[in-house]
Amino acid sequence: MxxxxxxxxxxxxxxxxxxxxxxxxxxxxxxxxxxxxxxxxxxxxxxxxxxxxxxxxxxxxxxxxxxxxxxxxxxxxxxxxxxxxxxxxxxxxxVIEPGARRAARSLNHRIGVIGTEGTINSGRYREAIHALLPDAQVVAVPCPLFVPLAEEGWAEHEVARLTAQEYLQPLIAAQIDTLVLGCTHYPLLRNTLQQVLGPQVQLVDSAxxxxxxxxxxxxxxxxxxxxxxxxxxxxxxxxxxxxxxxxxxxxxxxxxxxxxxxxx
Amino acid sequence: MxxxxxxxxxxxxxxxxxxxxxxxxxxxxxxxxxxxxxxxxxxxxxxxxxxxxxxxxxxxxxxxxxxxxxxxxxxxxxxxxxxxxxxxxxxxxxVIEPGARRAARSLNHRIGVIGTEGTINSGRYREAIHALLPDAQVVAVPCPLFVPLAEEGWAEHEVARLTAQEYLQPLIAAQIDTLVLGCTHYPLLRNTLQQVLGPQVQLVDSAxxxxxxxxxxxxxxxxxxxxxxxxxxxxxxxxxxxxxxxxxxxxxxxxxxxxxxxxx
Structure with missing residues (x-):
């Protein structure tokens, strides 16, 4: 065995x-x-x-x-x-429980989650984070264009930056200090995401x-x-x-x- | 029957x-x-x-x-x-033969084709156009981001315009007068494509x-x-x-x- x-x-x-x-x-x-x-x-x-x-x-x-x-x-x-x-x-x-466990170390308890439509609509990240940190404010946003952008090799292209600015707007407004990269492709966009969110936000790579x-x-x-x-x-x-x-x-x-x- | x-x-x-x-x-x-x-x-x-x-x-x-x-x-x-x-x-x-037949009415015989990777890599549009117009200059470019952009409802978003500028650059440089929309989603991007290419380019909708x-x-x-x-x-x-x-x-x-x- x-x-x-x-x-x-x-x-x-x-x-x-x-x-x-x-x-x-x-x-x-x-x-x-x-x-x-x-x-x-x-x-x-x-x-x-x-x-x-x-x-x-x-x-x-x-x-x-x-x-x-x-x-x-x-x-x-x-x-x-x-x-x-x-x-x-x-x-x-x-990959969800491990990512949620890391995200629950958030200091201000404001946590962003990005992923595919299927992942975000399931509500599983929200559930897993709330199980560990019941008062957390979780802002979850589907980002369907990130996978094709990463696959096109445009992770650091101006188009990716502009797309990230649009998708991440509600997360910036909510003043998150932690963002779960809830899709295995998203670590390829790490630099662009960090640039748009600012250095104070911790990115959690589920991998x-x-x-x-x-x-x-x-x-x-x-x-x-x-x-x-x-x-x-x-x-x-x-x-x-x-x-x-x-x-x-x-x-x-x-x-x-x-x-x-x-x-x- | x-x-x-x-x-x-x-x-x-x-x-x-x-x-x-x-x-x-x-x-x-x-x-x-x-x-x-x-x-x-x-x-x-x-x-x-x-x-x-x-x-x-x-x-x-x-x-x-x-x-x-x-x-x-x-x-x-x-x-x-x-x-x-x-x-x-x-x-x-x-949908390819009908699109090619319309494209072969090009006046300057410089024809652009856009589509998925599978369509462009097959070379079928190029073949079908050359069968009708042997001296045609065919510039074929895969545009993988157009389908997700259309499905996201961003067909007229700044991100779509920027993406189109990048993909269509070789077609503009080749001075095409006709562009085949070689994917059923692309007519949704018609306004953006026309704006980037200019009004002198004829868009061919295979549908x-x-x-x-x-x-x-x-x-x-x-x-x-x-x-x-x-x-x-x-x-x-x-x-x-x-x-x-x-x-x-x-x-x-x-x-x-x-x-x-x-x-x-």
């Missing part, structure tokens, strides 16, 4: 930010990554459809034999965790927090591999060309061969 | 522009529309995956019994027409041209319904909420009940 890999899935390439942080914290573990690139994005789709896609992605990883499932997609974490935990006899970690939570769980439950493995494998549901190109920007040469698979 | 409906499909809601034009030109025909909203968008996915999705969408419409198939999606028209024509014993019309081509085929092949029908039905693959909301902006009250179906 302990020799099994950690399975990580996302709707596409963005979850590689989570993969990278886990790889750094737990370098001896085998990691399997699945990007559902034939059906990306999840963020604009209904909760029912995202739940079905997440169950199919998780079933593929479970069939490979994994000891832990990491949902590296905010939208899937927001709507599919209960169904995943019911279906699979495995620990399942999403880092999730990797810390995984490492903590490994210590608590003694899940670590007895000897060094460190194998990595990458799977996608569309042809791998685009994933390989964009993925290399996230992971560099760590990104090995990417194999196309059918799921669902 | 003549009593059968016309089947129209797109990856999502954008094909309703084609639906609307066909409805105006052939008001007595029954129309079935399918939006593959559970897997939208097609424009960033591989040709193989888009071909498979298009075959599944067409099979659903063929099972309803249609007399003509209209591929109201530029990406699917670019990569899936040969496979669709081979599989189904029906006339199949895409209008495709509807004209369908009407022409009906005359040529005697496909028209003997008596007035005019029933319309709408199907999607994700839950209909979002489609109904955005679709009403395209069609108004013509958009009747939308039914979710499973395909593939």
């Amino acid at each position: 302990l020799h099994r890999a950690i399975g990580i899935f996302d709707s596409g390439v963005g979850g590689l930010t989570v993969f990278k942080e886990i790889m750094h914290l737990l370098p001896g573990e085998d990691l399997l990554y699945l990007g559902d690139t034939a059906r990306v994005p999840y963020g604009t789709k209904s909760a029912a459809t995202v739940e079905q896609y997440a169950l199919e992605a998780a079933a593929f990883l479970a069939d490979q034999g994994v000891k832990l499932l990491v949902v590296a997609c905010n939208t899937a974490s927001a709507v599919a965790l209960p169904a995943l935990r019911e279906r699979f006899q495995l620990p399942v970690i999403g 880092e927090e999730t990797a810390l939570r995984v490492a903590e769980l490994f210590r608590e439950q003694g899940l670590a591999r007895p000897e060094h493995g460190g194998r990595r494998a990458f799977f996608v549901t569309d042809v791998p060309t685009r994933f390989e190109r964009v993925g290399r920007a996230f992971l560099g040469d760590v990104l090995g061969p990417v194999k196309q698979v059918r799921i669902g | 003549l009593h059968r409906a016309i089947g129209i499909f797109d990856s999502g809601v954008g094909g309703l522009t084609v639906f609307k034009e066909i409805m105006h030109l052939l008001p007595g025909e029954d129309l079935l529309y399918l939006g593959d909203t559970a897997r939208v968008p097609y424009g960033t996915k591989s040709a193989a995956t888009v071909e498979q999705y298009a075959l599944e969408a067409a099979a659903f419409l063929a099972d309803q019994g249609v007399k003509l198939l209209v591929v109201a999606c530029n990406t699917a028209s670019a990569v899936a027409l040969p496979a669709l024509r081979e599989r189904f014993q029906l006339p199949v019309i895409g 209008e041209e495709t509807a004209l081509r369908v009407a022409e085929l009906f005359r040529e092949q005697g496909l028209a319904r003997p008596e007035h029908g005019g029933r319309r039905a709408f199907f999607v693959t994700d839950v209909p909420t979002r489609f109904e909301r955005v679709g009403r902006a395209f069609l108004g009250d013509v958009l009747g009940p939308v039914k979710q179906v499973r395909i593939g």
Whole structure:
């Protein structure tokens, strides 16, 4: 059992930010990554459809034999965790609880959350933050243009700055001191967001927090591999060309061969 | 046979522009529309995956019994027409040939084409224009941000203007007199595009041209319904909420009940 890999899935390439942080914290573990690139994005789709896609992605990883499932997609974490935990006899970690835990350290208790429509409409970040900090004022805003801007390579373009000014206006008005980047693509926009919000606002990257939570769980439950493995494998549901190109920007040469698979 | 409906499909809601034009030109025909909203968008996915999705969408419409198939999606028209024509014993019309035919009326033979990555990378517009106008200079540019901008309702926002200035730069430099809007969402950006390009550039809307081509085929092949029908039905693959909301902006009250179906 302990020799099994950690399975990580996302709707596409963005979850590689989570993969990278886990790889750094737990370098001896085998990691399997699945990007559902034939059906990306999840963020604009209904909760029912995202739940079905997440169950199919998780079933593929479970069939490979994994000891832990990491949902590296905010939208899937927001709507599919209960169904995943019911279906699979495995620990399942999403990205929302870890991000909320970090955000709850806010000093002025005014917290911003940005994400896809699916994530924001689910209200899960708000719930998770209020569970830890009941008096928090949470301002949650969907930012649908940030993913295409990041994928276009325009994260620091004038267009991204102008878009951020528009989306972040209610967060600035609410004088937040903490902003949760509730989508795995958003860390690519970090410089632009920080510039628009000012240096006093703390940006919370769910990828880092999730990797810390995984490492903590490994210590608590003694899940670590007895000897060094460190194998990595990458799977996608569309042809791998685009994933390989964009993925290399996230992971560099760590990104090995990417194999196309059918799921669902 | 003549009593059968016309089947129209797109990856999502954008094909309703084609639906609307066909409805105006052939008001007595029954129309079935399918939006593959559970897997939208097609424009960033591989040709193989888009071909498979298009075959599944067409099979659903063929099972309803249609007399003509209209591929109201530029990406699917670019990569899936040969496979669709081979599989189904029906006339199949895409949006690329009609758009190219209109563009070939360019006076200075300098023609711009904008579309998704899938459409532009396929080279099909360039081929179709060169078949009609061999000396044409065709400048084709992918504009991935235009669809999310249109869906965000920012078609006339400063962000859209700035984005258009950047994307259209090579077309302005080439002094085009005609621009093909090679994606069903782009007509929503018409004002912004015209403003950036100047009034001397003719914008070609594939939706209008495709509807004209369908009407022409009906005359040529005697496909028209003997008596007035005019029933319309709408199907999607994700839950209909979002489609109904955005679709009403395209069609108004013509958009009747939308039914979710499973395909593939």
